[in-house]
Amino acid sequence: MSTASHQSDSHYIHGASPAEQERLSLLNDLLNQACLKEMNMDAEQRILDVGSGLGQFTRLMARSTATTPTVLGIERSTEQLASARRYAEEAQEEQIVQFRQGDATNLPLQKEEWNSFDLVHARFVLEHVPNPAAVVSQMAAACRIGGRLVLADDDHGIFRLHPACPGFDELWNAYIRSYDRLGNDPFVGRRLVQLLHDAGMQNIRNTFIFFGDCAGNDTFETFADNLIGVIVGAKGIIIEHQLLSEDFFQTAIANLYQWKKRPDAALWYAMNWAEGIKKA
Numbered sequence: 001m002s003t004a005s006h007q008s009d010s011h012y013i014h015g016a017s018p019a020e021q022e023r024l025s026l027l028n029d030l031l032n033q034a035c036l037k038e039m040n041m042d043a044e045q046r047i048l049d050v051g052s053g054l055g056q057f058t059r060l061m062a063r064s065t066a067t068t069p070t071v072l073g074i075e076r077s078t079e080q081l082a083s084a085r086r087y088a089e090e091a092q093e094e095q096i097v098q099f100r101q102g103d104a105t106n107l108p109l110q111k112e113e114w115n116s117f118d119l120v121h122a123r124f125v126l127e128h129v130p131n132p133a134a135v136v137s138q139m140a141a142a143c144r145i146g147g148r149l150v151l152a153d154d155d156h157g158i159f160r161l162h163p164a165c166p167g168f169d170e171l172w173n174a175y176i177r178s179y180d181r182l183g184n185d186p187f188v189g190r191r192l193v194q195l196l197h198d199a200g201m202q203n204i205r206n207t208f209i210f211f212g213d214c215a216g217n218d219t220f221e222t223f224a225d226n227l228i229g230v231i232v233g234a235k236g237i238i239i240e241h242q243l244l245s246e247d248f249f250q251t252a253i254a255n256l257y258q259w260k261k262r263p264d265a266a267l268w269y270a271m272n273w274a275e276g277i278k279k280a
């Protein structure tokens, strides 16, 4: 499992290896429908997805309105971009989606593209940048007057696992600390409304999107594996910054593998979600 990549001005804690991409892809399928429902897609013509990753949600947004909008995904990682383009080609959706390389803090838009998008969206991106306000400000500048800006991101402080798993609290705490060691905010989800407000958005709405599961459901193993995957993905930073010893880390991960077999195991988590409208 890969560790954080250090590119550009922001630090992406998850890697881009094939195994990591497969995990993120599976998880996307589980999450996307819940997110789409919240979006209330209607008559959008032009959509911008910032930090579009593998592009599944980018393409889903493109398919989801009768107006058949065009969607532009901006993504920094060349590996993610290559996969996103391949998936779009396999799905024969290149006509409705375009992927462009660029940084969320300095969006690579043409002059006429600024102030033009009906919907500007970013999910799980702000937690990976040291200056989320700079990203939201760029997103606001890309949005047309009357258009919507939607942010969805993590607040790692609200995660709960039950029954207790030995070593897990220390493991989770070290995972959280690995974000701030990179200069990122592990609790950025709670700031979404403030970020929208500070970028000049109005009529802001917020909610949670449930992102947990329990033993007995077919999807539980994927959720549990994702939890293990994200923590293992941060192992390099955790050990490098002496947040845990290698032995402690390995034992706690082994405990998690045992824990996920429990018939009474439950993961409780929700993603923070907020939208605002750009007024004149």
Ligand SMILES: C[S@@+](CC[C@H](N)C(=O)[O-])C[C@H]1O[C@@H](n2cnc3c(N)ncnc32)[C@H](O)[C@@H]1O
Pocket: 008, 010, 011, 012, 014, 028, 050, 051, 052, 053, 054, 055, 056, 057, 074, 075, 076, 077, 080, 102, 103, 104, 105, 122, 123, 124, 125, 128, 129
């Ligand atoms: C966890 S993925 C989320 C992908 C997608 N938004 C989704 O929800 O499925 C975060 C993505 O943001 C990208 N990213 C991180 N920092 C970025 C930046 N400064 N500019 C553009 N993309 C960035 C990463 O490369 C990664 O593909």
